[in-house]
Amino acid sequence: MASRKETILQFLAENEAAFTAAEIAEQLDLDRANASRYLNELYKSGEINKINGRPVRYQKLIVMESIIEEEAFSKLIGSDASLKMMIQQAKAAILYPPNGLHTMILGKTGTGKSLFAECMYKFAVESNTLNDEAPFISFNCADYAQNPQLLYGHIFGVKKGSFTGATEDRDGLLKKANGGILFLDEIHRLPPEGQEALFTFIDKGEFRPLGESGTVTQVSVQIIGATTEGTESLLSTFKRRIPMTITLPPLSERTIEERYDLVTTFLQQEAYRLGQKIVVEREVLSAFMLYQPEGNIGQIQRDLKLVCAKAFLHYRTQNHDHLQISQKDLPLQVQKGLLFIKEAPESMERLIDMKKSNFSFLPASQERILSETDPAADMRVYTAIDQKVNEISQGEVPDNIELETLLQSDMEEYFREYVEKLSMTDIHQEIIPQEISRLTDKLYDVIEERLSRKYDGKARFAFALHLQSMIERVKEHRNIVHPDLNDVRKRYSKEFQVAIELSGIIEEEFNIELPFDEIGFITMFLTIELGETPNQKEHMVEVFVLMHGNSTATSMLETAQELLDMKYGYALNMPLTMEVQKMYEQLRKLVLENQAQYTSGILLLTDMGSLTSFGNMIYEETGIRTKALSMVSTPIVLEAVRMASIGRSLEDIYQTCQSNFENMTRQMIQTDDKKPQAILVTCFTGEGVAAHIYNRIKLNINENKVKIIQLQFLHREAFKKKIDDLMEEYEIKAIVGTVEFNYQNIPFFSAYDIFENEKLNLLRRIVDEEVPVEQIVSSLEGQLVHVGSVQKLILLLQKMVHEIQSQMQTILEPGVDIGIILHLAFLVERLKTGNFDRHFPEREAYQKQHRLEMDIVKTAMLKLEKEYRIHIPTDEIAFVVQMLVNNQMN
Numbered sequence: 057m058a059s060r061k062e063t064i065l066q067f068l069a070e071n072e073a074a075f076t077a078a079e080i081a082e083q084l085d086l087d088r089a090n091a092s093r094y095l096n097e098l099y100k101s102g103e104i105n106k107i108n109g110r111p112v113r114y115q116k117l118i119v120m121e122s123i124i125e126e127e128a129f130s131k132l133i134g135s136d137a138s139l140k141m142m143i144q145q146a147k148a149a150i151l152y153p154p155n156g157l158h159t160m161i162l163g164k165t166g167t168g169k170s171l172f173a174e175c176m177y178k179f180a181v182e183s184n185t186l187n188d189e190a191p192f193i194s195f196n197c198a199d200y201a202q203n204p205q206l207l208y209g210h211i212f213g214v215k216k217g218s219f220t221g222a223t224e225d226r227d228g229l230l231k232k233a234n235g236g237i238l239f240l241d242e243i244h245r246l247p248p249e250g251q252e253a254l255f256t257f258i259d260k261g262e263f264r265p266l267g268e269s270g271t272v273t274q275v276s277v278q279i280i281g282a283t284t285e286g287t288e289s290l291l292s293t294f295k296r297r298i299p300m301t302i303t304l305p306p307l308s309e310r311t312i313e314e315r316y317d318l319v320t321t322f323l324q325q326e327a328y329r330l331g332q333k334i335v336v337e338r339e340v341l342s343a344f345m346l347y348q349p350e351g352n353i354g355q356i357q358r359d360l361k362l363v364c365a366k367a368f369l370h371y372r373t374q375n376h377d378h379l380q381i382s383q384k385d386l387p388l389q390v391q392k393g394l395l396f397i398k399e400a401p402e403s404m405e406r407l408i409d410m411k412k413s414n415f416s417f418l419p420a421s422q423e424r425i426l427s428e429t430d431p432a433a434d435m436r437v438y439t440a441i442d443q444k445v446n447e448i449s450q451g452e453v454p455d456n457i458e459l460e461t462l463l464q465s466d467m468e469e470y471f472r473e474y475v476e477k478l479s480m481t482d483i484h485q486e487i488i489p490q491e492i493s494r495l496t497d498k499l500y501d502v503i504e505e506r507l508s509r510k511y512d513g514k515a516r517f518a519f520a521l522h523l524q525s526m527i528e529r530v531k532e533h534r535n536i537v538h539p540d541l542n543d544v545r546k547r548y549s550k551e552f553q554v555a556i557e558l559s560g561i562i563e564e565e566f567n568i569e570l571p572f573d574e575i576g577f578i579t580m581f582l583t584i585e586l587g588e589t590p591n592q593k594e595h596m597v598e599v600f601v602l603m604h605g606n607s608t609a610t611s612m613l614e615t616a617q618e619l620l621d622m623k624y625g626y627a628l629n630m631p632l633t634m635e636v637q638k639m640y641e642q643l644r645k646l647v648l649e650n651q652a653q654y655t656s657g658i659l660l661l662t663d664m665g666s667l668t669s670f671g672n673m674i675y676e677e678t679g680i681r682t683k684a685l686s687m688v689s690t691p692i693v694l695e696a697v698r699m700a701s702i703g704r705s706l707e708d709i710y711q712t713c714q715s716n717f718e719n720m721t722r723q724m725i726q727t728d729d730k731k732p733q734a735i736l737v738t739c740f741t742g743e744g745v746a747a748h749i750y751n752r753i754k755l756n757i758n759e760n761k762v763k764i765i766q767l768q769f770l771h772r773e774a775f776k777k778k779i780d781d782l783m784e785e786y787e788i789k790a791i792v793g794t795v796e797f798n799y800q801n802i803p804f805f806s807a808y809d810i811f812e813n814e815k816l817n818l819l820r821r822i823v824d825e826e827v828p829v830e831q832i833v834s835s836l837e838g839q840l841v842h843v844g845s846v847q848k849l850i851l852l853l854q855k856m857v858h859e860i861q862s863q864m865q866t867i868l869e870p871g872v873d874i875g876i877i878l879h880l881a882f883l884v885e886r887l888k889t890g891n892f893d894r895h896f897p898e899r900e901a902y903q904k905q906h907r908l909e910m911d912i913v914k915t916a917m918l919k920l921e922k923e924y925r926i927h928i929p930t931d932e933i934a935f936v937v938q939m940l941v942n943n944q945m946n
Contacts, residue, residue, distance in 0.1 A: 060086060061094045068104055074113035102141045105148040107157065107299045117144060128178035132171070133317045138310045139172075142302050146172070149300040150180045150278075158258055158297065160243075161282040163304035166354025169282040170194065172304060173239045176280060180237065191236035193229050197245040204247035208266055211240070212253060215267030230263060234275040243281035244289040251294040254279070258297040307352040312345060312400075316407045318356055319344045320417070326364045327417040333378040334367065334417045339394060339669060340381050341408055341415060346400060347393025359390050383669065388676035394669040395637040489524070495565055496520040499558050503582060506554045519581050521794065521807060523562070525747070526577070530568050541576040551582040597700045597709055598654050599625040600643065601693055602662045602670070606631050616694040624701045625693075636666045643670060647678055657681035657706035659696055659713075661688045681777055683710040698915075702908060707780045733823065734763040734786035736779070738793035739807070749792050749810055756816055762789065762823050789823050832877065840881060842888035843924065849884065852923065853877045860916050864909055864940065872943040876936065880920070887926040896934040903930070909937045 063084055068075070075083070081091040095114050099106045107113040129135045129143045149157040159176070161169045173194070180186040200207035213228030229238055240246070246254065257263040258279065262272040279298075287295050307315070319341060327334045340363075349355035363386060367379040383391060408415075496516055504510060545552050555578040559570045603609035609627040617623055626646065630639045647654065658680055662668050664687065671684030683706055685692065692713050699709045735757065737749050750766055757764065763786065767778065775797065782788060791797055792805045809815040833847045843849050857873050857880075896902065903910050913936050917928045 060084075060090065061098065064091065064094050065098055065103060068114065068116040071116070074105075074107050074115035076111045076113055078111070080114070102144060105145060107152075113299070115148070117148070128175045128182050132175055133321060134310060134314045138305050138314060142172070142304060145300060145302045146176045147179060147183075149302075150176055150185055151183060155276060156180070156185065156278045157300040158279040159281070159300040159302060160287065160295075160298045161280065161302050161304065162286060163282070163284065164306050164352055165284050166349070166352030166356075167304040167306055168353050169304060170239070170241060172302070173237075173280045173282060177237050177239075180278075186236060189235075191233050192239065193233040193236070194239045194241065195229055196241040198242040204250065205266070207245075207247065208250050208253070211246075211250065212263050213265030213268075213273070215265050217267065225265075228265060230257065230275055230277055231273060233277045235277075237278045237280055239280045239282070241282045242284070244283045244285045248291060251291045255291075255294045255297045307349065307356070312403055313407065315345045316341075318353060319360065322357060322360045323364075323417045326360075327379075327419045330368065330379070331419045332371070333419065334364070334381065335378055335414050336381040336417070337383055338408060338410070338413055338415065339383040340386060342397060342400075342404070343383065343386055343390050343393035345393070345404065345407075346396040347390050349389070359387055362387065363390075384672045386672075388673060391669065391673045391676060392637075392640075394666055394673075395635075395640050397666040397669075398636045492520055492524045492527075495562070496523060499523075499561060502558065502561070503554060506557070507551065507582065515581070521748075522577065522581065526570075526574055527562070527566055527568065530570060530574070531566075541573055544576045544579050548579050548583050552576075552579045554582060555579040596703055597656045597659055597706045598650075599659050599661065599693075599696050599700050601625060601627045601688075602630065602639070602643065602660060602667045603628075604630050604632060604663055604667070608663070612690050612693050613697070615690055616697045620694070620698055620701070622697075622701055625697050630667065639667070640670055640673065644674065644677065647674060647680065651678060651680065654680045657683070659700065659706060659709055660684040661693055661696060661713075662686050663688065681706055681780070683707070683780075685710065685713055688713075702911075707783055711783070731785065731787045732763060733761065733789050734765050734782065735789055735819075735823065736765050736767060736782070736791045736793070738767045738775075738791065738797075749807055752810055752816070753792065753819070756820055757823055790819055792819070832874065836878075836881060840885050843881075843884055846881075849881055849924075850877065852920065853880050856880075856916050856919065860913055860940065864912055872939065876939055879939070880936070883928070883932060884920065884924055884926065887928065888924065894931060894935070896931040896938075899931055899934050902934055902938070906934075906937050906941065909941060910934065913937050913940070 064080060064086075067080065067084060077092040077095055078088055080086070080095065081088040084091070095104070095106075098104045099114065103117065105115050105117055107115065129139075129146070132139060132143070134140075135143055146159070149159045161172055163169050174192070177186070177190075177192040181188060181190065195210065197207060200210060209226070209228065211229050213231055214226040216225050253263055257277075261276065262274045264272055281298065283289070287301070310318075323334055323336065344356065344360065349359065351358070363381050364379065366385050367381045370376065371379045383394075496519055500511055500516055500519070552575070555575045558578055559575050563569055601609040601613045603612065607629055609629045613625050613627040617625070628639070628643060628646075647658065658674065660667075660671050660674075660682065662670070662684060668684055668686040671682045674680065675682040685696075696709055696713050699712060704712075735753060737753065739749070747766075750764060753764055765782070765786075767775075779788065779791075779802075788802050790803045790805060792807070792810050794807045797804055803819075805815055805819055810819070832850050836846050836850070840846050840849070854877060857876055861873070910930075910933060913933050914930075917933065920926070921928055
């Protein structure tokens, strides 16, 4: 015997009409409350349709057997899962005789309501409910919400003379949609009179345009409305006339498979639009699948568009052969998705191959749809980047200038450091022509009088450099856009007025016309205070040890601290029961509480898993430069803490620990991976002064041996990060520029220095400094007989001396390093034969005076002692330290 639920289902299947719960209860002799409960259960299981209204009605599912090829909903992501029931409702609304059911689509922002309405229209055409020429008109009521009269007129039309400016009759959207569908997005923004007119049309199929008092217009239009506000904000009389309500689920209720489809489909579409391969890191896919965007699917699309635009910018400016997206390119809120890796469904591993580090998306045809927007609109961001890159490139910017920096520069933040230190007594005639020097003095007389301020020689020299390049740029019709010009005009109105006066003097002197952007640059020179500031010693790099387990990190760090006899670094343990996001918040809170102490950066030492993703997120959220190393051991922690405690830089510690890790895993010393050398040339605008410096260096340096890289000078932290990135590819021999920048062990030369022959020769010697290994080996053959391979010894000594200089943050006079290498080579020979009786005079006092240097050299010698099974006496270490200390470049 059939159950009551099966009886109701059979009854509906045998009838075309829709019935209320009361009608079904009466027909089948059931209790009304029970009938209502069974009907709701059948609806929730997707076995019948529910037509909202007063009263609610139910009907059988309508299956379109006549449709041979249905595509409208099949390409919609989630059509066979989260959206299955909603699609059945939509089909029923379209197919309901005679002209379909007016429908309301509910859903939070970004759930895809507009796209769903477009799919309903496509289904109507596919099912022959509408002909191919039937219109689909889409209109967002929010666009005119502040003007109810205009909004009403857009939908219903306007009669000539109905209001001021109505000079002719104008058809509304209802008339234009005749025979088709009118989609009204944000329908809750319709004013009450608009809702009343719309439900009158729904009831009678007729309406009156604004200002029409007599004739009515009759049309056949199916209304689809959409709202993020629910139906509470709509008039009850209007709601009752919308029989079908479809609620789209938020992203949190979509399956992980659908999230994967959304992300990969978008990347596939962008590859298709650009005609270029897109390669993404595994962490990028994982982050997009797991983060929680407030704006649902729409925000995922926006965030993906952003990272694709960044990748496209890099692709265009770096001349790469494809687009590359890595974790560091992701917005912080997306990166935080990696915090949920531990709680990710098991299906993640099936969707994303954890053995692959990169995934490629080729420009093949599109199979799924995310939106039906105008293709030109989808390409707008890429077109804008393309145009901007072309504009800058055509402005004769040197090839080595970072175009991305020009496009993304934050003017005021780093402008103040453009001329922080340019010391001089007289303007150097070799770089500043006499007429520029004379005009600079004339201008500063005006400036000091108008602003009642005094500017020193540094300010005048810096302005003279800028003035010269500015005049050259204007004469050559090249222009640099000042992106914050309006802000500068408002914030520094007094200085801006003086800058306008100065521009008149400059224009008259050189018969040129300065654009307002250049006046903005002049204004900013006038706002800079160049008082003497003492050099402040930067804080040391902070080391954080993050490990899974109840006490792993603590034990590892305590071991390192005990061996070094110091308390330095933080240990954070992550029990296996702890959620990843809780661990991240613990680290984040600790960093924020002590942010002022971490100006030199943070090094994260982790073991595995999601902890390795914390580095980029901490940097994005705090602005503190952060590096992360994974799979670390106690020796790595020991070395990191030791180097940090003696003031070594973040990049130096990171590279050393990375190298040590590689050495430990390969059990061999690498000596053949020498990086190419480079000199960094930097100034505020990226041209002008930099071009002068570039040309000066170019004449004196072999570019086949040393790459000269021109960069804009950003604020210090951003510039440090840029140098860190470059150091992974180059050995930076020197920095030359308009802003003094002492970083790591890289010599700095000012713009003024580089036009002095003595300093230029010093730069040349630094660059030419290279140990002639083959020549040394040849000269020592036959003299060293107890060391085995002479070449192996010299290569080891060469690397060791270089590491010692780096750790001591010193540069030796040319030739001294060769002398030290020869000294050590013969020392090894003597120690192998037991021939040693030298003593350093007053060694204990010297050792106490140079404790740090002794420690560095002694540590470096450990490799030599282990390799040749010798013990190097403390006296000999003191001799080496003395050679290093007494032969440093000033």
